[in-house]
Amino acid sequence: MFHWLEKNPFFFAVGVFLVIAYAGVVTILPDFMESARPVTGTKPYTVLELAGRQIYIKDSCNACHSQLVRPFKSETDRYGMYSLSGEYAYDRPFLWGSKRTGPDLMRVGNYRTTDWHEYHMLAPQSVVPGSIMPAYKHMFKNNTDIETAYAEALTVKKVFNVPYDQPDMPKLGTYDEAKKALMEEAALIVADMKDPEVKEAFKRGEIKEIVAIIAYLNSLK
Amino acid sequence: MNMETIRELQAYGYIFFTIFLAVILYSYLYHLYKAEKKGTRNYEQYSNIALHDNLDDAPVESRTPSNKEKE
Amino acid sequence: MQANHALNYDYSVAKCFTYATILFGIIGMLIGVVIAYQMAFPDLNYLAGEYGTFGRLRPLHTSGVIFGFLLSGIFATWYYVGQRVLKVSMAESPFLMIVGRLHFWIYMITILAAVVTLFMGIGTSKEYAELEWPLDIAVVVLWVLWGISIFGLIGIRREKTLYISMWYYIATFLGVAMLYLFNNMEVPTYFVAGMGKWYHSVSMYAGTNDAMVQWWYGHNAVAFVFTVPIIAMIYYFLPKESGQPVFSYKLSLLSFWGLMFVYLWAGGHHLLYSTVPDWVQTMGSIFSIILILPSWGSAINMLLTMKGQWGQLKENPLIKFMIFASTFYMLSTLEGPIQAIKSVNALAHFTDWIPGHVHDGTLGWVGFMTMAALYHMAPRMYKRELYSKKLMESQFWIQTTGIVMYFSSMWIAGITQGMMWRATDQYGNLAYSFIDTVTVLIPYYALRATGGLLYLIGFFMFAYNLYKTMTVSKAIEREPQNASPMAA
Numbered sequence: 001m002f003h004w005l006e007k008n009p010f011f012f013a014v015g016v017f018l019v020i021a022y023a024g025v026v027t028i029l030p031d032f033m034e035s036a037r038p039v040t041g042t043k044p045y046t047v048l049e050l051a052g053r054q055i056y057i058k059d060s061c062n063a064c065h066s067q068l069v070r071p072f073k074s075e076t077d078r079y080g081m082y083s084l085s086g087e088y089a090y091d092r093p094f095l096w097g098s099k100r101t102g103p104d105l106m107r108v109g110n111y112r113t114t115d116w117h118e119y120h121m122l123a124p125q126s127v128v129p130g131s132i133m134p135a136y137k138h139m140f141k142n143n144t145d146i147e148t149a150y151a152e153a154l155t156v157k158k159v160f161n162v163p164y165d166q167p168d169m170p171k172l173g174t175y176d177e178a179k180k181a182l183m184e185e186a187a188l189i190v191a192d193m194k195d196p197e198v199k200e201a202f203k204r205g206e207i208k209e210i211v212a213i214i215a216y217l218n219s220l221k
Numbered sequence: 222m223n224m225e226t227i228r229e230l231q232a233y234g235y236i237f238f239t240i241f242l243a244v245i246l247y248s249y250l251y252h253l254y255k256a257e258k259k260g261t262r263n264y265e266q267y268s269n270i271a272l273h274d275n276l277d278d279a280p281v282e283s284r285t286p287s288n289k290e291k292e
Numbered sequence: 293m294q295a296n297h298a299l300n301y302d303y304s305v306a307k308c309f310t311y312a313t314i315l316f317g318i319i320g321m322l323i324g325v326v327i328a329y330q331m332a333f334p335d336l337n338y339l340a341g342e343y344g345t346f347g348r349l350r351p352l353h354t355s356g357v358i359f360g361f362l363l364s365g366i367f368a369t370w371y372y373v374g375q376r377v378l379k380v381s382m383a384e385s386p387f388l389m390i391v392g393r394l395h396f397w398i399y400m401i402t403i404l405a406a407v408v409t410l411f412m413g414i415g416t417s418k419e420y421a422e423l424e425w426p427l428d429i430a431v432v433v434l435w436v437l438w439g440i441s442i443f444g445l446i447g448i449r450r451e452k453t454l455y456i457s458m459w460y461y462i463a464t465f466l467g468v469a470m471l472y473l474f475n476n477m478e479v480p481t482y483f484v485a486g487m488g489k490w491y492h493s494v495s496m497y498a499g500t501n502d503a504m505v506q507w508w509y510g511h512n513a514v515a516f517v518f519t520v521p522i523i524a525m526i527y528y529f530l531p532k533e534s535g536q537p538v539f540s541y542k543l544s545l546l547s548f549w550g551l552m553f554v555y556l557w558a559g560g561h562h563l564l565y566s567t568v569p570d571w572v573q574t575m576g577s578i579f580s581i582i583l584i585l586p587s588w589g590s591a592i593n594m595l596l597t598m599k600g601q602w603g604q605l606k607e608n609p610l611i612k613f614m615i616f617a618s619t620f621y622m623l624s625t626l627e628g629p630i631q632a633i634k635s636v637n638a639l640a641h642f643t644d645w646i647p648g649h650v651h652d653g654t655l656g657w658v659g660f661m662t663m664a665a666l667y668h669m670a671p672r673m674y675k676r677e678l679y680s681k682k683l684m685e686s687q688f689w690i691q692t693t694g695i696v697m698y699f700s701s702m703w704i705a706g707i708t709q710g711m712m713w714r715a716t717d718q719y720g721n722l723a724y725s726f727i728d729t730v731t732v733l734i735p736y737y738a739l740r741a742t743g744g745l746l747y748l749i750g751f752f753m754f755a756y757n758l759y760k761t762m763t764v765s766k767a768i769e770r771e772p773q774n775a776s777p778m779a780a
Contacts, residue, residue, distance in 0.1 A: 006454070009458075012459070013466060016463050016552055020512075020552060020555075021470065023557050031501075031572075057415065057417040060351055061347060072714070074714035078726070091498060091499045091502070092497070092498050092502065093417055094500070094502040098642070099643075099646065101730070102726075130730065132331060132334045134345045135338075136342075136345070137342075145489065151484070151492065152481045154485040159484060175487065
């Protein structure tokens with residue numbers, strides 16, 4: 001048998017493939033079937049939060065910040081309740097990260113506020129002396145891409161049955177409805193902010209990236 | 222299928238694999254040495270595939286017998 | 293063999309990929325050095341506006357070195373080694389020549405597009421799989437072309453038996469194909485919603501499932517990109533350069549199956565302390581430790597190949613690069629399983645020890661082996677002797693110093709950080725705020741970045757040496773059998 005495999009590249013390749021595929025099936029698939037059910041109270045992201053999440057991904061915040069509190073006392077003391085699988089049910093993609101150059105952000109919404117984030121994004125060292133995080137000034141200049149965020153929400157609703165528009169769940173509706181709800185949500189955040197240009201732009205109907213990312217960070221609880 | 226059955230199957234998958242792994246690798250080892258002892262195959266000569274790899278070097282084992290006759 | 297007399301191996305595709313290796317090596321490592329210095333000196337984040345921040349550059353660095361530098365290195369050696377161990381020239385098949393050229397150009401376009409899109413912040417955030425769906429499709433196309441090239445060449449081979457390097461190249465092809473496809477399953481949002489950016493997509497998997505697929509990919513991509521093809525290289529280049537047959541060909545065959553069997557089972561160690569059942573996590577740790585055996589099987593086999601020939605280590609810098617690479621392979625395959633032990637993982641996860649471990653393997657093992665392979669290929673492809681032995685010697689020592697600085701500083705930084713996160717005072721309260729654990733690491737970050745800089749300088753020396761070899765070095769009349777000719 002072995003001799004034959006060594007002489008037949010095709011069956012050799014099939015053999016290698018079977019060996020590696022079998023490992024994948026047995027190690028991954030069972031956990032996959034136990035598909036993470038949402039924990040009670042977990043809700044899908046609103047369109048503004050989703051837009052903020054896309055900005056989080058665009059600037060690779062997950063390169064330095066994790067979103068996974070492990071079940072150790074030192075971590076629960078620092079960041080709050082350890083993470084449950086079901087809390088991530090609406091995260092596509094997941095943003096656990098693999099490195100904590102900065103602190104975990106899984107529950108940052110519990111202990112940071114809009115104005116703290118505003119100062120921090122503009123000049124991290126002004127609120128955290130010694131911080132090595134770069135400032136993200138361009139978030140105050142760039143506009144949020146609402147259409148793509150809405151497209152993502154609609155896609156997950158249609159394709160993966162994410163429960164938008166259901167009782168006690170965020171409304172999505174048509175694009176115009178979603179846009180209206182989003183402006184109301186953004187107005188609350190802009191009201192808490194100081195930056196005159198962001199406020200000015202909001203009056204013109206533009207939502208800067210900083211507004212969306214703060215909405216997202218505030219939603220992490 | 223409930224989760225417990227799946228977990229049980231997974232455990233069997235692991236056990237099967239571990240036994241399979243041990244059997245295959247040991248019998249392969251046995252095969253390698255037996256083939257050499259009986260003289261059917263000389264595995265060590267295959268190292269020469271890398272050492273004599275000019276286009277006009279004779280292949281260690283030619284693919285078609287006709288090639289050998291030509292030489 | 294009269295008919296084949298005028299026939300030669302055709303290295304045109306291998307040459308193209310050699311240039312790509314150098315180009316993307318410089319881009320990827322340069323960005324790596326920049327982001328390493330950014331961690332010590334945050335002001336460096338503002339060199340290029342929003343395009344120069346750590347967040348934008350980090351995926352560029354990882355993708356640049358993995359899919360730019362390393363992958364083109366793998367392709368370059370494949371288009372060289374493949375022909376030679378199968379004893380068939382690509383020139384014998386016009387079809388394979390076209391496939392090879394097409395493979396190169398599609399690859400170049402894809403990677404350049406990847407560089408541009410990552411600068412713009414277009415990506416999916418999944419580590420080492422950041423590219424959006426249009427580029428994913430391009431990657432699949434170029435991978436299929438590579439497959440056609442591999443199996444096409446095998447189809448017209450003269451050597452009946454596949455050399456061990458071929459086994460490893462085939463395994464690379466299959467493994468990456470499977471992993472990449474499953475991890476990049478995504479739904480383009482534009483085609484469902486009819487609005488927004490056309491290239492945006494959303495992952496097919498959510499939350500924990502997405503994490504499991506990602507780390508199944510992340511762990512095994514290391515196997516099939518950083519380990520398997522590099523073993524393919526060393527099994528060809530070390531025996532060829534030294535003129536010594538592999539110490540035990542049987543051991544190399546056995547290690548191959550051992551590695552194939554065990555590597556994918558060790559993936560569970562990325563899921564330690566998650567919701568996966570305890571026994572699965574424990575199995576992950578156990579298999580990680582078993583994995584030492586096949587890894588060391590190959591590495592020791594390489595070291596023993598030099599048995600009785602250790603003098604070559606002094607005379608030939610190429611042998612030095614390769615032996616050092618396999619020593620580092622042994623080190624990082626020992627370090628990995630140690631980190632997979634649950635109690636060690638609790639400390640090391642999320643710290644700088646992890647990038648430290650990765651760079652042991654990539655700088656020492658992958659980088660050195662790839663450069664040694666290209667050095668060996670150059671005199672044969674360009675029919676000129678290597679430009680300068682002295683330059684190679686100093687490159688070796690500069691880069692070795694760089695690697696040592698890199699991993700020692702990251703070991704200390706990682707363990708310091710892990711200990712400080714969990715330290716408590718006498719009342720059981722946390723002893724340090726998070727920022728304390730950051731500021732204490734800054735000297736180590738500076739040291740690490742300097743180590744990286746030394747490595748980059750060495751890489752420039754490598755590029756210069758090859759450039760001179762290609763252009764002005766002394767021509768050689770016939771191809772050297774073993775040791776590569778080099779000018780002092």
